[in-house]
Amino acid sequence: MPLDTGQVDTGQVDIGQVDIGPLDTGPADLDLEEGNGVLNRDPxxxxxxxxxxxxxxxxxxxxxxxxxxxxxxxxxxxxxxxxxxxxxxxxxxxxxxxxxxxxxxxxxxxxxxxxxxxxxxEPVLDEPLRAPIGVPDERDPRVAAFIAGAVVIVVAIVLWNVAQRAMNASAPPPPKASEAQAWKLLAETRSGPVTLGPPLPAPVESTIPPLYETPGLAEAGPDGKGNDSAPANINDLSDAPLLDLTTLPATFTPKGKVYDSGNPQLGSLVTLQALNNAALIIRGTSGSVYFARQLAAGEAYKVPQLPGLTIDVSEPSDFQVFVAGQSKGVLPARQVLASKLAG
Missing domain, CATH: 1.10.260.40 (lambda repressor-like DNA-binding domains)
Structure with missing residues (x-):
């Protein structure tokens, strides 16, 4: 009798569509949606x-x-x-x-x-550090030049020392006296009497040299001419040289350039006019020079009204004195106070 197994309804198993992406060995996250088995990977x-x-x-x-x-x-x-x-x-x-x-x-x-x-x-590799990009090379070329110069100087000094030692080594030694000559000179030095001189005077403590005296100055006398009388006062107008005043102009008449102090606020009563080529120097009380010039004949100088001015000339007879434009003769001496002339 045949075996009746009955009807078996197996049905159909629907597993949906499986979306399989490209093969990748990396990890993947499985996400199965409803109704299908879709595989979503890590982005x-x-x-x-x-x-x-x-x-x-x-x-x-x-x-x-x-x-x-x-x-x-x-x-x-x-x-x-x-x-x-x-x-x-x-x-x-x-x-x-x-x-x-x-x-x-x-x-x-x-x-x-x-x-x-x-x-x-991108794993980290054991690579040596690289120099930063864009950093300029700030080496100073002068440093290299300085080092090269120093090396050259040192080498030159070393070579000079080596050359000097070589020259000294090649030079012949100085001659030496024989032992017999040395003993002979020593015996001659030791023998004989020793002569002593007289004692020397004690040294002078002061080192100041004696005063210098001009030869013939004592014979010339106080006035420098062999006379015993003292020279007259340079400011005494009574010792003026005797000249024929009639030959001199009575009033001041410019015959050349007229010099002054350059300050119009300083008045002037005394005017000196050169009769010949002569030197004129005007000094102040402290010795300062107000005016110094070699005047030609006819040139004049207006002395400013300042206290203590001294007139110094090469020759007094070469200058005519005018006070307020009127002639007062010539200068009485080589040096004279301007205030004496104005008075």
Missing amino acids: LQSHASIGEALRAVRQDRGLTLDELAERTRVRRSYLEALEAMRLDALPSRPFTIGYIRAYALALGLDPEAAVERFKAD
């Missing part, structure tokens, strides 16, 4: 680099680089370089990690996962 691991992953998420959410730069406060150029993974256009590694963290936060992603992906893509 940070779904591209070749972290830069491409961030760019894909940004484009998927319809954001521009300008909007993202405003959110993250990061330059747009840095965001472009980060998406293209042009690390040479970015600052140092710590800044780059900070930009990635800010980028992920702005897109609502896990910042730590983004940083880990970057570190996995």
Whole structure:
């Protein structure tokens, strides 16, 4: 008798459509939606680099680089370089990690996962430190020149010392007296009486030399002419040389250039006019010179009214004195006070 197993309704098992993306060995988050078994992967691991992953998420959410730069406060150029993974256009590694963290936060992603992906893509290599880009070489060329000059001087000194030692070594030694000659000279020096001279006078404590006396000055006398009488007072008008006053003009008449003190406020009563070529010097009370000139015949000088002026001339008979324009003869002496002439 045949076995009746009955009808078995097996039905159809619908497992839906399974969407399997590209094969990737990275971790994946499984998210099975209702009605189908769709496999959603981590967006940070779904591209070749972290830069491409961030760019894909940004484009998927319809954001521009300008909007993202405003959110993250990061330059747009840095965001472009980060998406293209042009690390040479970015600052140092710590800044780059900070930009990635800010980028992920702005897109609502896990910042730590983004940083880990970057570190996995770009591990730290044990490379030597590189010199900073854009730093100018501030080496002073004068330092090198100074060092070279110092080296040349030192080498020259060393060579000069070596040459001097070589010359001294090659020079013949000085001649030496024989031992017999030395003993003979020593015996001659020791023998014979020693002569002593008279004692020398004690040294003079004062080193002042004796006063110098001009030869013939004592015989010349006080007046310098062999007379015993003293010279007359230079300010005494009574000793004026006797001249024929009739040959001199009675009033002052300019016959050449007339000099004065240059100060119109200083009046003048006394005028000296040169009869011949002669020297005239006007001195003050302290010895200061107010006027000094070699006057030609006919030239004159108006003496200012200042107290204590002394008139010094080479020859008194070469100057005619005018007081208030009237002739008073010639100068009485080589040196005379101007106030005596005006009085």
